[in-house]
Amino acid sequence: MNLLDRPVWSALSTAHRDLSLGDELARRYEPDVNRFASARDDSEAALRALTRLVPPSEPVFILQVPQIRVPEGLTTIKAAQGVQMVARSPVAAPGEAGDIVALSDQDAAEMLALATLTEPGPFLRHTHRMGRFVGIRVDGRLAAMAGERFHFPGFTEVSGVCTHPDFRGHGLASRLSRHVAAAIAARGETAFLHAWKTNDAAIALYRALGFEWRCDVNVAVLARPSEDSRQRQA
Template sequence: MTHPLDRPVWNALTGRQADLALREGDAVRLRPDVGVFVAGKDAGSTDDLQAICARYPGAGSLEAEGSPLAGWMPPGVAPTLNAVLAQMVATTVTSGPSVDWTALGEADAKDIYDLAMLTNPGPFRPRTFDFGGYIGVREQGRLIAMAGTRLRVEGFSEVSAVCTHPDHRGRGLASALMRVVIGHILDEGDACFLHAFADRAATISLYRSLGFEIRQRIVYTTFA
């Protein structure tokens, strides 16, 4: 496999986002305060993968279905999650309602983390917002919706951390924020990608309405 998105974690953490990575021989792991992702160079790097997972537990992988490291886990460790995701790509963005938004950063760290813990948009850690590109909607000072970016590989940037407070759902805030993030990525010259659980038809339909199409299936595995 040679496409950058076939191995998004390895290609991001040995490329554009190497500054967020810890390394153990032929294995890399995202800083634990930023996220969970780990990857090895190839099927021969399992010893290094095992070592880095032991040093920094709570890891997870994203690998193309059917590839040598898809579903790999350290020996004797049970998965905390083993799921198939739909990897989707967009090179354009559809039009839709706009929303008043603000850029989010260091000063918003607690609000970002609190909203993520409430809504569970995916693996999230106190410094996940270090991936950058975070924007949000506030009402009466309260952060009620947000979206951001995550992995960046050659030619592609991932839309992630899309969530809305339960009291404010149904207003189109997530879609509006996603359109802004997608637009920023496209303006930078990248295409966009994201991951959705493959069995969540409604979510995939929403992403299609924004301009995304399924590219391939990805195995997402997390372990203690």
């Protein structure tokens, strides 16, 4: 299996093992880190293990290249298509980076507020623990940020790219994305990322940075049906 085909599993079973719950058949991120989960494969045993990791009222996100098989006991709340893009050659760092600062636990509340406002993807109280994050401040305010999400041998994902509406149109997202991708390349790793298939603007931005389409990906939000919904179905 190409590690990129199941990036969530590849991360949860290696670099992010300490941030996960589960076993050798299925894993998910700790509830305050992220909502992604993954079965190791499509075997019945792995899918049952995935079901056990989904408590009531706590949906999980599935992201993978293979078609998503919904385990018995779970239901699909939302399904969509995305694209996976890979930097085939190292991305060059932005020319000026003096205003780009490292973000840490001290910035967690501002990072969460910015992500909640702009919705770059699932972002929770401790999502910043998944990798390095950087940002740009304007008059003390966190105007934009970008960072790393899924990480496994040889690869790190660029993610969490967002700009406050008050500061859009100045190329901040492009500069931060380039900065993060260049840092990944400097470690000898390959940068990759995901975008919604319908997000033409984001895809165009990433192409301009040197990322190339690798494949489409399947995305689904799965949940355990509530007792009320099971009774209605019955």
